[in-house]
Amino acid sequence: MAAKAGDNPDSLMTLATVFCLRNLKKTMCYQGFRNKLCLRSDIFLPSEICDKLVNTYMELVHTDSNFEPEESFFQLFSDPRSTRLTRVQLREDFVRDRDLEAIKKQDLIELHLTYCNNLSSRSLKALSCFRDTLVSLCLFGCSNIFYRKCGAPLACNEDTDEDEEESPSSRHALETDFNFQGFNRLRLLNLGGMPKELDPETLLKPLKSLTSLDLSNVQLLGTSFLTQWKDRLASLVLYNVDLSEELISTVLELVNLRHLDISQESRRISKFKMTKKILTAIVQRLVHLMSLDISGHIMLDNCTVPHFEEAMGRPSTEPCKSSIYPFQELKRPLQFLGLYDTTLCNVTHIPAYKVTGSKNEDQVLNAIEAYTEFRPELAHRAINQLFDIARIQHCSQLLRALQLVIAALKCHKYDKSIQVTGSAALFYLTNTEYRSDQSVRLRREVIQVVLNGMEHYQEVTVQRNCCLTLCNFSIPEELEFQYSRVNQLLLKILEPARQDESIQRIAVHLCNALVCQVDNHHKEAVGKMGFVRTMLNLIQKKLQDRMCDQVMEFSWSALWNITDETPDNCQMFLNCRGMSLFLECLQEFPDKQELHRNMLGLLGNVAEVKALRPQLLTPQFITVFSNLLDSKADGIEVSYNACGVLSHIMFDGPEVWKMEEPRRDMVMEKMWEAIQSWDVSSRRNINYRSFEPILRLLPQSISPVSQHWATWALYNLVSVYPSKYCPLLIKEGGMTLLEKVLELESSHPDTKDMARKVMEHCENFKEDPMETNPGQDANFGQRG
Numbered sequence: 152m153a154a155k156a157g158d159n160p161d162s163l164m165t166l167a168t169v170f171c172l173r174n175l176k177k178t179m180c181y182q183g184f185r186n187k188l189c190l191r192s193d194i195f196l197p198s199e200i201c202d203k204l205v206n207t208y209m210e211l212v213h214t215d216s217n218f219e220p221e222e223s224f225f226q227l228f229s230d231p232r233s234t235r236l237t238r239v240q241l242r243e244d245f246v247r248d249r250d251l252e253a254i255k256k257q258d259l260i261e262l263h264l265t266y267c268n269n270l271s272s273r274s275l276k277a278l279s280c281f282r283d284t285l286v287s288l289c290l291f292g293c294s295n296i297f298y299r300k301c302g303a304p305l306a307c308n309e310d311t312d313e314d315e316e317e318s319p320s321s322r323h324a325l326e327t328d329f330n331f332q333g334f335n336r337l338r339l340l341n342l343g344g345m346p347k348e349l350d351p352e353t354l355l356k357p358l359k360s361l362t363s364l365d366l367s368n369v370q371l372l373g374t375s376f377l378t379q380w381k382d383r384l385a386s387l388v389l390y391n392v393d394l395s396e397e398l399i400s401t402v403l404e405l406v407n408l409r410h411l412d413i414s415q416e417s418r419r420i421s422k423f424k425m426t427k428k429i430l431t432a433i434v435q436r437l438v439h440l441m442s443l444d445i446s447g448h449i450m451l452d453n454c455t456v457p458h459f460e461e462a463m464g465r466p467s468t469e470p471c472k473s474s475i476y477p478f479q480e481l482k483r484p485l486q487f488l489g490l491y492d493t494t495l496c497n498v499t500h501i502p503a504y505k506v507t508g509s510k511n512e513d514q515v516l517n518a519i520e521a522y523t524e525f526r527p528e529l530a531h532r533a534i535n536q537l538f539d540i541a542r543i544q545h546c547s548q549l550l551r552a553l554q555l556v557i558a559a560l561k562c563h564k565y566d567k568s569i570q571v572t573g574s575a576a577l578f579y580l581t582n583t584e585y586r587s588d589q590s591v592r593l594r595r596e597v598i599q600v601v602l603n604g605m606e607h608y609q610e611v612t613v614q615r616n617c618c619l620t621l622c623n624f625s626i627p628e629e630l631e632f633q634y635s636r637v638n639q640l641l642l643k644i645l646e647p648a649r650q651d652e653s654i655q656r657i658a659v660h661l662c663n664a665l666v667c668q669v670d671n672h673h674k675e676a677v678g679k680m681g682f683v684r685t686m687l688n689l690i691q692k693k694l695q696d697r698m699c700d701q702v703m704e705f706s707w708s709a710l711w712n713i714t715d716e717t718p719d720n721c722q723m724f725l726n727c728r729g730m731s732l733f734l735e736c737l738q739e740f741p742d743k744q745e746l747h748r749n750m751l752g753l754l755g756n757v758a759e760v761k762a763l764r765p766q767l768l769t770p771q772f773i774t775v776f777s778n779l780l781d782s783k784a785d786g787i788e789v790s791y792n793a794c795g796v797l798s799h800i801m802f803d804g805p806e807v808w809k810m811e812e813p814r815r816d817m818v819m820e821k822m823w824e825a826i827q828s829w830d831v832s833s834r835r836n837i838n839y840r841s842f843e844p845i846l847r848l849l850p851q852s853i854s855p856v857s858q859h860w861a862t863w864a865l866y867n868l869v870s871v872y873p874s875k876y877c878p879l880l881i882k883e884g885g886m887t888l889l890e891k892v893l894e895l896e897s898s899h900p901d902t903k904d905m906a907r908k909v910m911e912h913c914e915n916f917k918e919d920p921m922e923t924n925p926g927q928d929a930n931f932g933q934r935g
Contacts, residue, residue: 444489
């Protein structure tokens with residue numbers, strides 16, 4: 152069978168790394184002095200393993216809420232004699248000065264720090280320790296690293312953590328003593344977002360061998376300093392840098408450039424306008440160019456070939472056919488061309504193999520891929536365009552689209568705009584139309600990023616999108632691997648007394664589905680989370696509003712499900728004024744049939760618990776149950792469930808019946824009449840996972856009417872749904888118990904007659920298991 156999209160398994164290296172990180176004390180470490188995590192003395196790890204450990208650790212910290220970070224994790228890599236680090240990627244506020252100081256003795260070749268706003272100038276000293284070996288350095292979005300906290304000098308006391316608790320925004324004096332003197336091996340440098348108070352020329356002057364430089368969002372006071380690398384520089388990124396004729400002239404001197412990015416955010420106000428002349432000069436002078444990004448620029452004059460003059464045929468990447476005049480002078484097609492937020496992306500012939508833009512799905516996906524890491528403001532808009540494609544058209548590159556959106560959501564879990572658009576896109580990319588093409592692993596990745604979004608954002612749109620996306624999955628099966636977490640998040644959503652109505656409705660629906668058809672230990676665990684109390688609070692609010700809507704009905708249905716064969720949850724229901732709310736709902740909404748069915752189903756579960764039945768044995772409750780025997784609501788369901796409740800109560804015998812009214816014999820008479828009135832071929836809105844509560848009512852003579860109700864229930868179910876219920880009855884020993892019904896003298900003749908028919912159905916089914924029945928395909932409701 153062909154593998155589905157995204158079905159490639161993790162490597163053994165990845166699996167082993169994750170296992171070790173989740174079990175550090177059982178694999179590599181021990182608890183040392185003051186509970187400090189220490190590496191075992193017999194452990195020696197090469198760089199391939201150390202790099203993987205650190206980088207996977209960071210990924211788990213940011214994407215797995217169940218992963219517990221270790222305070223002294225980076226100290227494990229402080230001694231290069233036992234651990235070797237060479238390539239490290241750290242991101243966001245989790246990273247502290249002490250983490251870099253812990254690994255300062257390592258001979259790092261690559262160090263990528265992204266959005267690490269908690270780093271101060273203390274980390275610059277640690278950076279200086281890597282100057283002899285560092286080849287690639289990224290400080291994108293780490294603007295606080297150039298500031299001292301509390302006026303601390305650059306050479307601060309290494310053992311002091313006094314400034315660790317300060318807020319990221321507590322910047323003080325600008326660090327002026329640091330430059331890149333001695334970083335002789337440094338070739339690739341990213342200083343995107345560097346503070347405007349810093350002079351890049353002074354900072355970068357000592358670097359003689361740069362081949363790649365990213366100065367995104369940096370204010371350049373002069374431009375001539377770039378020419379010191381004119382014979383070496385292969386990549387230059389000037390995204391959102393104020394362009395000028397002087398800067399363009401300087402760029403044109405960098406004749407060995409292979410990648411040039413002079414793009415800008417289109418909404419940014421800029422005096423500079425891109426012209427046909429400038430674009431032509433770039434193509435003519437930078438002959439080695441393989442990648443160019445001019446996204447966001449408004450073309451001052453017409454650069455495109457008129458439509459009637461365009462080359463005939465299918466879209467071509469040949470420069471000679473280019474619909475953009477300046478690119479006709481290219482010697483070969485570009486590998487990459489950024490045209491996002493320009494009109495140029497809409498032309499027919501573009502001489503590049505990969506183009507960013509908004510014309511079609513391919514351009515949009517290219518834009519998400521190119522801009523996610525460092526330009527979330529562009530990635531957000533591209534994901535929004537992907538959302539429209541998936542919603543209105545059809546996404547033809549499903550695996551790539553899902554992987555890109557997942558990556559964006561993981562990379563920017565604190566970016567609200569990314570979370571809103573990403574979660575909306577996931578809803579359409581995981582719906583029924585695309586489901587058959589997706590692997591279990593890929594769908595699990597989607598679930599995890601959706602839950603991350605729910606965890607970090609209480610904002611209405613994100614919560615709604617995430618809940619709706621979860622509705623695209625088979626519940627509870629596909630969510631079982633995150634069962635506890637998803638329930639906790641949904642209950643948290645439902646906690647506020649006044650919640651957005653649509654989110655409330657979806658969340659209650661999900662809660663109901665999650666406690667349906669799961670093992671009892673799952674239900675007990677969710678009950679302890681406050682599930683029963685939360686549902687009853689919702690019901691209370693709806694009663695106050697005098698509104699019986701889907702939230703009200705789903706809440707009772709969820710309570711019906713979670714109390715099935717779970718006495719503790721039944722007890723919680725009674726302890727939280729559940730019976731009072733039942734009576735209030737019955738009085739306030741006398742005509743709501745589905746509501747009555749759900750409430751009576753729940754009370755049937757409560758009545759199955761012998762220790763709780765005395766709480767139901769009051770004149771008020773018995774009168775209500777007795778009256779509901781006459782109900783025709785929802786077919787026979789309300790009457791059937793009311794009779795079930797009474798059957799369990801009657802099973803406890805006449806000695807527990809302490810009340811004068813209503814009399815026990817009169818109630819039993821009404822039960823007989825109700826059962827006689829039901830159509831045994833009725834299709835049911837109910838689903839039994841076990842017959843045990845019914846079977847215990849069979850071999851007894853205390854209450855013949857309870858025995859009769861139980862036998863009727865079995866007769867109805869095996870008649871209408873033989874393939875589902877005949878095997879279940881046989882498996883649970885029902886045939887033996889039915890034989891005892893026939894042996895008992897106290898059994899009513901009608902009861903015995905039905906018992907024989909039930910046994911015949913099961914015998915026939917064993918002989919002909921292929922038997923079919925029109926009712927067999929019913930969409931089963933729930934019994935608890």
